[in-house]
Amino acid sequence: MELLLTAEPTPEQSDQDIPAASDDDQEMPPAICRELESHDPKGEDITVLAKEDGHTVWTQWVHPYLSHGTKASGTLISYWSSLEKLLIFITSKKSNRDAMHPLHESYREAFKELIPSLKGWRSTIDSETQATQFRGHLRECDTVLTSDNLVKLKVSPPFVQGMKALTQAKEGKQLSLQEFSDARDLLLVKFTMLTGTRPMPLANATLEDYETAKEKDGNRIILVPKHKRSKQGPAVLGMDTELQGLMKIYMEKIRPRIAAEG
Numbered sequence: 001m002e003l004l005l006t007a008e009p010t011p012e013q014s015d016q017d018i019p020a021a022s023d024d025d026q027e028m029p030p031a032i033c034r035e036l037e038s039h040d041p042k043g044e045d046i047t048v049l050a051k052e053d054g055h056t057v058w059t060q061w062v063h064p065y066l067s068h069g070t071k072a073s074g075t076l077i078s079y080w081s082s083l084e085k086l087l088i089f090i091t092s093k094k095s096n097r098d099a100m101h102p103l104h105e106s107y108r109e110a111f112k113e114l115i116p117s118l119k120g121w122r123s124t125i126d127s128e129t130q131a132t133q134f135r136g137h138l139r140e141c142d143t144v145l146t147s148d149n150l151v152k153l154k155v156s157p158p159f160v161q162g163m164k165a166l167t168q169a170k171e172g173k174q175l176s177l178q179e180f181s182d183a184r185d186l187l188l189v190k191f192t193m194l195t196g197t198r199p200m201p202l203a204n205a206t207l208e209d210y211e212t213a214k215e216k217d218g219n220r221i222i223l224v225p226k227h228k229r230s231k232q233g234p235a236v237l238g239m240d241t242e243l244q245g246l247m248k249i250y251m252e253k254i255r256p257r258i259a260a261e262g
Contacts, residue, residue, distance in 0.1 A: 004205040005184055005250075010141055031079050032086060035061060046090075047103075050082075051109035057083070057114065064089055077122045086120045087111045150193070162186025166246055171255040180258055187243075187250060194238045201227040201235035210251075213239070 040048040049057060060081075071079075124176040129221070129237050153159055165183040169175055175183065188202055201224040213220040218241055222233040239247060 003203070004207055005187060006204060020078050031240050032083050032136070035079065038219045045103075046086075047107050049087075049109050049114065053110065053113070055117075057118070058121055062125065064194075066125065073125050076125050080125075082116045084115055087115050087118075153189075153193075158182065159186060159189065166249050166254075172253075175254060175258065179252060182253055183250065187246060190243050190246065191237055191239075194240060194243065196234060197235060197237060198227065201237060207238060210247075 031116075036046060036048065053058060057080075062076060067078055091108055161179075161182040162185055165175055165179040166186065168179070169183065191197060191202055204226040205222060205224045209222050209224050213222045220239040222237040222239070224237060226235045227235040229235075
């Protein structure tokens with residue numbers, strides 16, 4: 001898979017600095033490992049999850065976090081999605097039980113009953129935190145670029161250097177690594193200005209995504225399947241006529257040389 005703008009992926013999850021799991025817990029999601037160690041420091045397995053017929057997950061984890069606001073709703077929903085997958089794996093007949101720690105059948109049945117509850121709790125988390133989510137959206141509105149900001153951006157040194165590099169590449173100049181970075185960074189800014197995208201779709205956009213972009217009313221739309229909220233559908237990156245022209249220079253004059261040099 002070839003990345004379109006060869007940009008380094010930007011981490012959007014706080015689990016990037018988690019140490020690699022050992023052979024004994026390689027199937028355990030790191031976030032769930034941390035939660036188990038926090039709530040049951042002396043425990044040696046996941047049987048603590050079966051307490052209170054499985055409702056200990058809500059009473060000891062979810063509810064305290066929601067009450068004190070110590071975890072974002074998206075983080076909690078992600079945790080329980082990981083936990084659900086783990087429990088499905090453990091209780092599945094397809095799992096290799098000989099390679100797992102022994103688990104009494106009563107615990108296995110408790111975990112099976114817990115799985116549907118996790119789905120309902122995720123919906124509850126989402127509904128109970130709507131006000132907080134909306135406040136976050138409103139705060140983001142306060143940081144939206146104004147027309148004055150955009151004017152200043154277009155005369156800033158990085159913007160000017162990026163446009164200069166693209167113009168020189170169009171005329172046939174072989175760009176230096178710094179000039180390549182200037183051109184690429186300008187394209188990233190242009191994409192962001194047009195669509196307000198998060199960093200991850202830009203980092204994950206591939207040549208295939210670019211080549212299969214759809215055109216409508218003179219604009220081209222790139223659909224990027226891999227991004228933070230993939231379950232909601234592909235991320236959309238728009239290209240107006242100007243950006244299409246700049247991308248053509250990048251694809252024909254700049255990227256082939258950089259890709260060849262590795």
